[in-house]
Amino acid sequence: MADRPSVIMKKNLWNNNPIFIQILGICSTLAVTNNLVNTLIMTVGLVFVTGFTNLSVSLLKELIPDRVRMIIQTLIIAFYVIIVDIVLRAYLPAISRSLGPYVGLIITNCIIMGRAEGFARSNPPVISLWDGITSGIGYMWVLVMIAFFRELLGSGSLFGIKILPDNFTYWTIMVMPPSAFFLLGIVIWICKSLILKKEGGK
């Protein structure tokens, strides 16, 4: 039933990536991808929440009655999100303000609930923690990649540091919402084509 850790990692980072295969949890985080710093902070928060939610759900799985498990899982997620929110407010107040409501929206991010339901409920704690963390990282690298292009082309900088020369014309669309949809669509296209090619070659 439970795969080896390396297999789980490979699955979560590529074969079964939460974003381009499962299309989960893109809601809250696409909004912050116009800026690399925000994306990194947000996704690190998400990795933390996914990992520890999985750990807690797995530890408590004997105690949670089946009928109310959804709401209990939501409360566990909310508990960790509040921790992330308070930490951000205390140590990175500027970023916390620019993320706005999106930190809170990690709660309704389907990927966390999806992993808790699909993995942590039927597996031992340590491997669940690992699954949560790698799922989070699988999510992170795709979003960081999108943010890289959006920030580079939209404001000519990376991590807030100017990279492109002044005479470069910024692509205003890149800092606006539609570009996130386009870029994610393109990322899905590339990754799926690669996977299809690999399967076809076998």
Added chain:
Amino acid sequence: MAPDINPFVIFIASIFTSNILLSNFLGMCSFISISKDMKSANGLGLAVTVVLGFTGIINWYVLYYILIPLNLLYLRYIVFIIVIAATVQVLEMVIDRLSPALYMSLGIFLPLITVNCAILGAALFVEIRKYDLIQTLFFSIGSGLGWWLAIMALSAIQKKLKNAPVPAGLKGPGITLITIGFMAMAFIGFSGMVPIQ
């Protein structure tokens, strides 16, 4: 963040220019999976609008009469989620009692809504933008209608897309996202006219 915007402006803006789905990316998960079928899209859109209207108001009261006076603002995520879950539960029972026909078409979508980010997101926007009660009402209902409009438009486009030659790797979610991108451009194109934010 001007608290004195005309509620009607908020209403129009939340339907079109600041569409909660297309400019704030909220409620994407169910949006992509449900939009394949127009009838379900319609049911879900209606359900989101109804739930948003109710929870918007209830969460406003909870926020200003319970959480802020008791200085419990940090608990708001948990409280909002519980309010939303409870409202959905009550609505489900009421609809079941009053109109079995409506329940048949709406019933399966109501539980899905508890985890729809648009509902929680709207509650958090109300808190951050400091809307008053009337503004909250217009904002919540407008956002719901905007979401409904977007999902209906997308499912209509998807119907046409079924017959289009799409590259194998782009089939499914890929092309859907690119379509949503074009829709977002169309909606956001008017954002200079009625700005809220």
